Amino acid sequence: MLVLTRKQMESIIIGDDIEIIVLSIDGEQIKLGINAPNSIEIHRKEVYLSIQExxxxxxxxxxxxxxVISKYFKEKNN
Structure with a gap:
């Protein structure tokens, strides 16, 4: 895992076309902005895991x- 330190309004770049910007820091909460192509799905991890389940x-x-359908047609043909 790569660990980076960023300040407010600083960003990181992933690949050629994904940018993650630290928009604000308020106590233990950090607001991130993500610029990425529309073809890339972005989800919070808990939402992603729910979708996978x-x-x-x-x-x-x-x-x-x-x-069940296969069994039905096999019985019907016999």
């Missing part, structure tokens, strides 16, 4: 549904 549940449900 929902996707995992959806995939399991889809596999189960496909199994």
């Amino acid at each position: 929902e996707n995992t549940v959806a995939i399991k449900a889809e596999k189960k549904s496909l199994s």
Whole structure:
């Protein structure tokens, strides 16, 4: 992990097209501004993990549904 120290209104650059700016510091809270291409999704970590969990549940449900449909058509053809 790279650890950097930045002051208010200072920034870091990731790759060629992502900039993270420290907008303000208030006690234990830091406000960050992120400039990135629209094609890059940006989420807070807890939101990202929630999306991943929902996707995992959806995939399991889809596999189960496909199994039920497949079984139905196999029985119907026999």
